[in-house]
Amino acid sequence: MVKPAAVDYSVYLVTDSTPAILGDRDLCDVVEASLRGGVTIVQYRDKHGERDTVVQTARKLHEITRRHGVPLLINDRVDVAVEVGCEGVHIGQDDIEYSKAREMLGEGKIIGVSAGSIDEALRACAAGADYLGIGTVFATATKKDTKSIIGPQGVSTILSALAANGHGGIPTVCIGGVNASNTRQVMAQSVSPHKTLDGVAVVSAIVAAQDPAAAARDLLGKVVAAKVPDVVQAVARKGPLSHNMTNLVVQNFAANVALSIGASPIMSNYAEEAADLAKLGGALVINMGTVTPEGLKNYVQAFQAYNAAGRPVVFDPVGAGATAVRRSAVKTLLSAGKFTVIKGNEGELQTLHGVSVTQHGVDSASTLTLPQKAQLARSLSRVHGAVVLLTGAVDVLSDGRRTLRVDNGHELLGMITGTGCTLGTTVSAAVAAYPGDKLVAAAAATAMFGVAAEMAAVRTEVRGPGTFVPAFLDELYAIRKATAAGDMRWLTMVKVQVMDVAEQE
Structure with missing residues (x-):
């Protein structure tokens, strides 16, 4: 099992199985290629698929991620994560409550929580979240139920609040419209005086890419370059x-x-x-x-x-x-x-x-x-x-x-x-x-x-x-x-x- 503290959140892939994003390709092949390119954590997202199909796909994905030493999380569907035995789940503000998810998963599993405001971020930390997905940063076609677009400045404000309230150590990624063209900019502009992002979460930037491995390599290189000042500081x-x-x-x-x-x-x-x-x-x-x-x-x-x-x-x-x-x-x-x-x-x-x-x-x-x-x-x-x-x-x-x-x-x-x-x-x-x-x-x-x-x-x-x-x-x-x-x-x-x-x- 991958311990939550040892997870690398640099390039966080969120899958999308819709034809508009995935096309006619096999999701497992795309994920495999992305892992070869440098994806460091994978979230399988399929909220509305038939349960048996979702479980079958999750098992295949878990076999792939385990070969690469990368954790697999399931979006929202905690029962699927329990059945598959993967490393954890990611839950949104309108999904299952954190306490219930933890009860179902047990200790040692990763639970990430979406946060689009300071209040949501602080409540997630108080509940015990292992990491936060902050956003939506920019408008995106892959997620229709966005409550608000917060931009890099909004991410920075949330990071500052986390640091000020004793949660500076919780890993954070930003999500929503992040891609190769803006990754370095987003990470640089999201910096707060006492906390920086640990990585970026992307969907179409990799899933819809003609070469997912090359796209992942490009993103990882940009994330590493963006972290250089963190090391210097x-x-x-x-x-x-x-x-x-x-x-x-x-x-x-x-x-x-x-x-x-x-x-x-x-x-x-x-x-x-x-x-x-x-x-x-x-x-x-x-x-x-x-x-x-x-x-x-x-x-x-x-x-x-x-x-x-x-x-x-x-x-x-x-x-x-x-x-x-x-x-x-x-x-x-x-x-x-x-x-x-x-x-x-x-x-x-x-x-x-x-x-x-x-x-x-x-x-x-x-x-x-x-x-x-x-x-x-x-x-x-x-x-x-x-x-x-x-x-x-x-x-x-x-x-x-x-x-x-x-x-x-x-x-x-x-x-x-x-x-x-x-x-x-x-x-x-x-x-x-x-x-x-x-x-x-x-x-x-x-x-x-x-x-x-x-x-x-x-x-x-x-x-x-x-x-x-x-x-x-x-x-x-x-x-x-x-x-x-x-x-x-x-x-x-x-x-x-x-x-x-x-x-x-």
Whole structure:
């Protein structure tokens, strides 16, 4: 069973079986394709179909969603959800009461509630709703009984009220006329000072799409991009500890990067401190830049201390394929615990995947195509249960199900020692401050890092690597300050897309 707290609401598909929307296609095929594209939760809506037919379709849909690890909810018809054994239901204001739905479903099942006003939202939260569907945002042909159109500003008002009344933690999606052309705009305009949307709920944007998988990928990419400022703000607001176990060459640079984004750096290679530091709510970065027997022992001890405390650990297997010593160290670390993020270049990650790669120092020549890199990142993620970040001209990230590409950055980053290491520092702060979706956190950190480099490179005083470094730090700081002030113009530079990674046996 999918626990309510673990649900990803980024792209919430609400089905529609009417010929005007679905056409002559099979609903199960459309849902299957949408899940391949990146849909994160499915609501089966058929209020007026014959019960036996609805149950039969719901069973088929549940088989599909379970294969993809995504929850299936039934709209209104709680008895169907009980019979099928799916993950929960969604109820509207005119549907069955929450208390009765909970009595029928039992604990541990998801119950979402529609809310079109502050009063409806607060009452749903007080009753115990697991999430809210807020809207209708815009007029839509797929839902005729809309009481009112609230627009993005209405969504923002409801989000503000939720935060003000102690319900800031409840997940929220908006619904009604949301599509690929307005998703980023809707999410940005719906932001309140203390709460943001967790995702968008769509119907025809996917169900009526000629290619549901491509439509889902497009929507997911836009939702991830829209969440980038949430991650930036979370780091600045929480100031998480970034405990770096790294080499002397990059310690000063990494500390300055952490401070620029609002994190709190500590550079400590002494593992006896790790148990205490792990209690401070931050993350650990193990950067294998310098490998010694004593250093490896410290890495393992610190790694296990952070695992024991349930805190994130970022692993940077620097030069993993360069020497037998490093290959052995990688095996030792991978068997010592669970990493949250594994970050490396192509050669380093191929070494982790068991491919024999000759590295000259820490550098790696690229021999893989972009689709091959995506396959490598996803495969490693599934093997190690970590978000994998494969760095390069295009950065590729995967959590084993969703695979993203980030096209931000500048060639000057490759001309300075330690930029890869400091990206690990940035990612560590992000996953510590934004634990709900570590793939989004890592992608946001990667995009912010790349945009700052692009902005620094075009400054008039930058003539090369030496003048680039202080400008880069300034731009990281400027992004943080602008985001806190509500100035999101830099977001137009963010280039995040969902990749189509073909399944391979």
